[in-house]
Amino acid sequence: MKKDIEIPKVKNVYIAIAKEWNEDFSSNDWNVYLVNDSREAMESVMIMSRGKHDDGRKTATFRHAFKVVAAKSSIKVELIMPEVFGFENEFILTYFQNGKLYDTVFTAPPHSINEESATNAPVMDIEAVVLNP
Template sequence: MKKDIEIPQVKDVYVAAIKEFNEEFRSDEWNVYLINDSSKDLEMVLIVARGYDKKRETSVMRHKIEKLPSKSFAKIEFIQDEVLSLNNEFRVSYFTNSKMFDKKFTFSKNSIRETALDQVPLIPKKGVLAK
């Protein structure tokens, strides 16, 4: 029966960490974005975020985006410097054309750093893409 279940593959959807200057606090900070580089809207997007390693674990954060239009992006959350030394996981689930998609995006520990900055889809800033 499991062989009859179709699990569609997530394509052209990314999670990226972008280093940005916060005018209010006058400092640089890392923000995590969900990027929809596909030609279809994402509906009822649910994101579950957590940081972990063998000894420590952060609180689980849950986010919801009603609709993320095609070729757009949305800020998910600010990520504190203290959790950059942990694995940071973002489980993203959404609907497109009445089909549910699900993918786990992970930033391995210490992968979010300035030396790893590269071009990311759609956002006119450099960042780090989750795997």
């Protein structure tokens, strides 16, 4: 029954959004990273990202899959454009760890992605906007 279903709490996993220099295009780009600050690898990782605005506009939905994200590491997920920073940006994460299924949502409220909100990101040792589940 429903009471028998265990839904484990996601811990030590973050979404980090960092502004970085892009050598190829000679520009500062914002990139989304998945950060695994736990002692165990994440397996069969799936991330879905989307944005929605108060006026009804929506962004495209992006889906990403990674076989493994090692313990105490990060992986680049996608480029995020500043034009969608006024949207509520949502990152839905699903993965397996130690044989258990984890599922959580990270939300960046409108206008929360900016350089002033950046802090030191775990594992990465760079300044980034860090989202908690």
